[in-house]
Amino acid sequence: MNKFRIGFGYDVHQLKEGYDFWLGGIKLEHSKGAVGHSDADVLIHVICDALLGAANLRDIGYHYSDQDPEYKGIDSKLLLADVLKMIRENGYEIGNLDTTICLQLPKVNPHIDTMKTCLAEVMAIAEEDISIKATTTEKLGFVGRQEGVSAYCVALIYKND
Structure with missing residues (x-):
């Protein structure tokens, strides 16, 4: 019998000039980049949080403090x-991931296949098990004003009992 669990992740990073913009494991060319303690890859951070949450292993900040040099x-x-590694040590495998990126610019759609390839390789799962969608906020809010992403x-993770 399979045991299924779901997890949810949400993250925000400020966008500023002079920073690299990493998204889904790849560097995007843009006049602004995401600000954070790490490389500020908001897509990878939400994937980490969703997986950790699904396995009841707390969150990304618990394991990788932004106070730790x-x-x-x-x-x-x-x-x-x-x-x-943590997920698999607890007996889980990934069923699938469904993600949404909220970003006014740059356009994400041309980069989705490259992101999926990169992420699938890191996680050792099939690209078909990773959904990456993108949307703008129709120029509303901090995303629409290009202040953040x-x-x-x-x-979905599962354990074979």
């Missing part, structure tokens, strides 16, 4: 790989 500027793909993720 070890994680300053860290590539979020390394955090994701570590989260997958947000993302959401729902993760």
Whole structure:
């Protein structure tokens, strides 16, 4: 019998000039980048949170404190790989991920296939098990004013008993 669990992740990062913009494990060319203690990859952060939540392993901030200098500027793909190690040590595998990125600019759609390839490789899962969608906020709110980026993720994990 399979045991299924779901988890949810949400994250926001401010956008500012002079920062690199990492999203879904790849660097996007843009005049602004996300600000954070790590590389501020909002998509990877929500995936980590959703997976950790599904396995009842708390959240990304609990495991990788933004007060710890070890994680300053860290590539979020390394955090994701570590989260997958924790998930698998607890007997779980990923069923699928469904994500949404909220961003006015740059346009995300041209980069989705590359992101899926990158993330699938890091997590050792099939690209078909990763859904990445993008939306603007029709120029409303902090996303619409290009002050920040947000993302959401729902993760399904399972354990074979």
